[in-house]
Structures are given as C-alpha cells and as structure tokens.
Amino acid sequence: MDTFALRTNKLNLYYGDFHALKDVDFQVYSRAITALIGPSGCGKSTLLRCFNRMNDLQDDVRIEGEIYVHDERLEDIDIINLRKKVGMVFQRPNPFPFTVYENMVYGLKVHGMGHRRAWREIVDRCLHSVGLLDELKDKLHTPALELSEEIKQRLCVARLLTVEPEIILLDEPCSALDPIATMRIEELMIELKERYTILIVTHNMQQAARVSDYTGFMLLGDLVEFGETSQIFTSPRDERTEGYITGRYG
C-alpha cells in the first residue's frame, strides 16, 4: 500500500504570466488530515485545486510538473473518475437549489451508480456519516437552500460521500461558518479521516493545529515547509514559517 494519496513533483502553475506555484514538491499521507496554511494569495487553494483539476475550468492556466494520485499520474486518470475519486468541498456551502434528496442523489445519477431502489439506503448512510440523519431524515424533500449554513456544508460533504471518494479536498470549508459550526465541522473531519484522506486549505492556523496531522506552509507560490503539524507549530525549521505562525505577518 502506498503511503501517499497525493503527491506532486516540481509542480509549476501559471495564470497567464503570473507564476502561482513554484516547483512545489508536496505529499498527502493516506487516511490522515493534511492542512495547507499561508497568507491569502500564497497559492494554497490553487495547489488544492490541481488535485481534482478544478483549475481546468479557468482560462489561461498552464501547469508543468507531475501530480500523482495513488502513484497514478494525474493525466492518466480520466477527469470524470478523478473527480469521483477526489471530491471537493468549497468555501461557501454550495448545495444545488433542489431538495435535500435531489442533492444527495445527484452524484449517483451522474455516475449511474446503483439502482434507484438502493439510493435511499445510500442517502441515509451518507447523511449518517456526517451526523445529519436524525436532523434531515424527515426533511428529505425540503429545499436544501432553506437549511442553515452549517447544515448546508455538512450536506455538501454527505453529497460527496455518496460517490465513494477516497480523497476529500476542503477549500476553507469553515470560512462562512460561526465558531460553533466550525467546531462541529472539525469534529466531522476527524471522524472522516478513519476512512478518507483529507486535504484542507485554511487561513485559520488554530484550525490547522487542531485538526491536522501534517501541515504545509506556503508563501508566494512556494511550499516553504512541510512536516508533522506538531513540529511545524512548535519548532519550525524555516524562519518564514516561524514568522507566520507567531503572527508577524499574514
């Protein structure tokens, strides 16, 4: 079994003339939580979005270097299967303007997974995984947009789980949430790492310190330092990392 779920080798990314990622060598350990921290515009979201090729949606992006998903080259995986395997949760909860149930079966429909009759069971199981089953089992046919922000974000995670991903990318998933909701999502992440590999981008250092096993610090497109979270936060090797975590800038 490979230890790295995701890996990059000399990854460079350009938005037009702007050099957004510079020679990034980065690893994400399987079944652990890896956090990417750094000031805004440092490239952490851009790096995250490389792994499910969300950058493809933008014009004018050029990528050089290698990306591996479980030792398979990213280019060798077709984009549909890649995005099924590597799911993503966004900064703002983005349930579709349908009912809870329709949101939950969206991925199943898109990938033609399972029989319609088996869907209900999958929906229940995935809602249970994110702790929403009791809350939503009687509200499956209410519009998802009427839910609170935290529930919406959990629903987005649950929606992802229906297509059985291996890796979950979280792009500042708590930035639209209040502190209590944030705490609950963090607990959810820790529960999910038993079964999934998690990569989270966050601007909140305490969050990285609380939930992650490994942390990467990025600055101006460089991955400055990468290591176990306890090491990064207690004895950073690079003085730029130290400057950021002690709050000298960022």
Place this chain on the structure above:
Amino acid sequence: MIDRTVLKEHLVKWVLVAFALSSLLFLFLIFIFILAEGLPLFLKVGVNKIIFGMKWAPTKGYFGIFPMIISSFLVTIGALIIGAPLGLSCAIYLSEYAGKRTKMLLKPAIELLAGIPSVVFGFLGVIYIVPLVRSYLGGSGFSLISTSLVLGVMILPTIISISFDALVSVPRTYREGSAAMGATKWQTIYKVIIPSAKSGILASFILGMGRAIGETMAVIMIAGNALKIPTSILDPLRTLTGNIALELAYATGDHRLGLFSTGVVLMVIIMILNYVANFGIKRKIAK
C-alpha cells in the same frame, strides 16, 4: 449663487420625474381609451356573444371573435413550439459554450434580428415560406404553419436574451459543485444549470408568447385572414391583431366599436401573460 445651483438641481430632478411618469400616463391613457371605446359594445351585445360568438359580421350585428381568439392562441403556441427549443439552445450555447469571439459575433446578430421590421419578416414569409408550404405540404400556403414559422423566428431574440440572462446568473458555485462531483459539462447544464434558471427561462417563453400574440403586420401578410377556426396546420386563420389592422381603416359605428372590443380582449390576454412572466422572474429573485 448657491441658490441658483440648488434650484437648477431641483428643476432637473422634477423635469426628469415628469418625463419618467409620462410613460405611466401614456399607459393609463391607452387603457382608458381602449376601455371607453371597447366596453360599450360588450354591454350592448353581451360578453358571451362577443367572446364565444362564432360569427364575425359586424355590419350585420354579429361580433363573435372566438375563432380569432383561438387562432391567436394557435399561432402563438406554434411560434413557441418553433421558437422555444431554438431560442433556448442558442441561449445555452451562448452562455455555456461560446468563446468570447463567437459571443461578440452572435449577440449583435441577435440584437439586429430584434430590430428587423416585422413587415420585412412578413415579406420574406410571403416570398419564401408560403410558396414552400404550398408546394410541399399543400393548401394555399397562407396558413397556421407558415405564420408559426415566421413568428417563431421573430420571437427568438426575446427568448434568447432573457434565457441567456437567466442562465448566466446561475451562480458559479453550482457549476463548480457539479463539476467537482464528476459531472460532465452537459450533465451540469442539463441537471443543474437549466433547473436553476427554470423560472427565468419560463419567463422568456411567456414574454415570447406576448410578442407573438401581439404581432400584426407579419401575421396579416402570411396568415390568410380567413374567418374560421383552423382545422389543420395548413388552414388560413385570422388573429385578433390582424382583425383590427385589416378593418379599422373603413370601419364605422358599431363595427368600429367591435374592433375596440377585440382590442380589449387582446390587451387583457397580454396583461395576463406579462403578469405571469413577472411572477416567474420575481420568484427567482426572491429565491
């Protein structure tokens, strides 16, 4: 000095208010005028005999416009059957697939299409569509299907521009969310974007219908203007608008009032359509 500037500011504001309100005034006047001329006949002859009357012979006291109401609806539905799929496809292409350059070419072309006078559409219909229908499908060619075809093209700009706005305003986060689930572009469009833009798209269809039902010149040139309910798509027909335009020039007395009554019916239909369309648009904003 200061007083004069302030005065000028106020003056400009009030002049603009007056101009802005004038459109409301015009609407109100039109409303009053048509009702004043059109309602008396309803009272004299009876609402039923006008709206559900089958015979239109105003000089002999028959004011039935039921065949025209049906005909107006038929050409409108026909126009929608042709215009809705074409217009929606075009709007989807423009909002989801077209590159910047194609967009720069297509959007002005569609605006130009909206600006072509309806008499030109009627002219092209008479020259090309009518003979084509006559030789390939039979009949005189002046028919429901010819009219629907031409109207279908005429309502395209309305449908395209309003559907396009509805599609473009679907939040980027829905597209990203769908793509991140592994949906293909078409799955995203079909399963997420179109359902999200549903009310705007429906509004575009309804406003297109309003445009079709109100169209006059092209219709009288192509429809054949026969006074009966068409029984096939090759039959000629006369619409409410056509009736007014064809006869107003020589109508007097009750005949003239009959045409105003036709106008009242037309206006009510269009008001209902507009109301329904606005309701759709508002509901979308409320969401």
